[in-house]
Amino acid sequence: MLSRLPLVALLALLAACGPKPNPRLAPLAHARLEAGKGLGDLTLGKTTLGEFVDRFGTGFVTFVASDDAGLELIFEEAEIAFLFQFESMRWDDAEGQAIRRASGDLEGYLAAYPDRRGLLLTSITVRVDADRESTFYKGKLAEGVALFDPFLESAGRVGPVEEGSLPLIAGLNPNNPRETASFPKRGLILYGARDPRPGTPSVVTRMTVFLPASPGDTTDEAGDGTQDEEMIDDGEAIEEED
Numbered sequence: 001m002l003s004r005l006p007l008v009a010l011l012a013l014l015a016a017c018g019p020k021p022n023p024r025l026a027p028l029a030h031a032r033l034e035a036g037k038g039l040g041d042l043t044l045g046k047t048t049l050g051e052f053v054d055r056f057g058t059g060f061v062t063f064v065a066s067d068d069a070g071l072e073l074i075f076e077e078a079e080i081a082f083l084f085q086f087e088s089m090r091w092d093d094a095e096g097q098a099i100r101r102a103s104g105d106l107e108g109y110l111a112a113y114p115d116r117r118g119l120l121l122t123s124i125t126v127r128v129d130a131d132r133e134s135t136f137y138k139g140k141l142a143e144g145v146a147l148f149d150p151f152l153e154s155a156g157r158v159g160p161v162e163e164g165s166l167p168l169i170a171g172l173n174p175n176n177p178r179e180t181a182s183f184p185k186r187g188l189i190l191y192g193a194r195d196p197r198p199g200t201p202s203v204v205t206r207m208t209v210f211l212p213a214s215p216g217d218t219t220d221e222a223g224d225g226t227q228d229e230e231m232i233d234d235g236e237a238i239e240e241e242d
Contacts, residue, residue, distance in 0.1 A: 024056050025075055025136075034142045035158075035209050036187025039124050042082075044187070044211045049084040050110065050117025058106040063099055065089065068168040071102065071119065076136040083123040083170035083210075123210035125171030127191075128203075141188075141207060151192035151202040155181035158188065167213045177205060187212040 031040025038044045042052070049071065059075040070085035091099070095113060102109035110117050126137035128147045140146045145154040155161065164184035179192030179202060191206035 022057070022059075022075060025080070028080070028139075029136055030139045032139055032142055033124070033126065033137075033207060033209055035183060036212050038121070038209065039126075039139075042121060042124065044122060044124070044209065045120055047121040048117060049119040049121070050114075052082065052084070052121065053106065053110065053117075061103045061106045063103060064168065064172070066168055070122065070168055071106070072170055073106075077129070078127070079129055079136040080126050081124070081170045082121060083168065084119040085122040085168060086119060122167070123170040123208060125169070125206060125208040127171065127206040145190070145204060145207070147205065147207065148203050151179065151181070151190065151204050154204050155190055158183060158186075158190070162186070165213060167210060169208050169210045171206060171208055185212055 028040055028042070033039050036044065038047070052073070056073075056075070059073045062072045062074065064070055064072050064083070068085060069089045070083045072081055072083045074081045098109050098112055126147065129135040132138070132148050135147055137147060141158070143158050145157055158181070161181050162183045162185050164182075166182065166184050166189065169189070175194070177191045177194040179194075181190040181192075183189065187210045189208045189210075190204055191208075192202040193205055
C-alpha cells in the first residue's frame with residue numbers, strides 16, 4: 001500500500017496556504033471533546049459528511065484505508081481532523097476513479113455520488129501546535145483533560161488503560177508519538193510527547209475520539225501508528241478546497 005504523505009511535508013503544504021484560524025471552525029476551538037461521542041455538536045455516528053462540508057467546507061482531503069476506508073478532512077495546519085468512514089470498501093470502477101479525484105475535488109465527488117454525503121463521522125483528532133497560545137484547540141475532554149496537560153496524570157484522570165484493538169481513526173501518522181494511553185472501549189486515545197526532555201514530565205500532545213469498535217472487531221492495534229493506510233495518490237493526495 002502507498003504510505004501517508006510525511007507529516008513534515010503535509011505541514012509545509014498546510015502552512016503555505018494561508019493564515020489560521022478558519023472562522024467557521026471557531027465554535028469548535030473551545031467545545032467539549034467526549035470519548036466515543038464527538039466534539040461539541042458534532043456527533044460520532046450521526047453527523048454526516050454532507051452536513052459537515054456544508055457547514056465547514058472541505059479543508060484538505062485524504063483517502064485513507066486499511067481494513068476499512070474513509071475520507072479524512074484536515075484543518076488548521078493539521079491540528080484538527082475529521083474522519084468519515086465508508087460502510088464497506090465496495091465500489092465500481094467508475095467510483096473508484098472518482099475517489100482518486102475526491103482529494104482534489106470533494107464537492108465534485110459528492111455531487112456525482114450524492115449518497116456519499118451520508119458517510120458518517122467516526123473519529124476526530126486534535127493536536128498541539130508549538131505552544132498553548134498558538135494551538136487551535138483550547139477545549140477539554142469531558143474528564144477535564146486538555147492539550148499540554150501532564151500525560152500520566154491525564155491518563156489516570158480518564159481511568160485504567162484498556163486492552164483491545166482500535167478501528168480506523170483520524171490523525172494516524174508514522175510520526176505520532178508511541179507513548180499512548182488507549183481506551184478502545186470508551187473511544188479515546190491520548191498521545192504523549194514524541195521526544196520528552198530528560199527530567200521533564202511528558203504532556204498530552206494529541207487527543208483522538210472515535211466510535212468504539214464492535215465487540216467482534218479483530219482490527220490490529222493502531223495506537224502505535226503502524227496500521228496500514230493508503231492514499232489514492234501519494235503525490236496528489238493533499239489539495240486545498242475553497
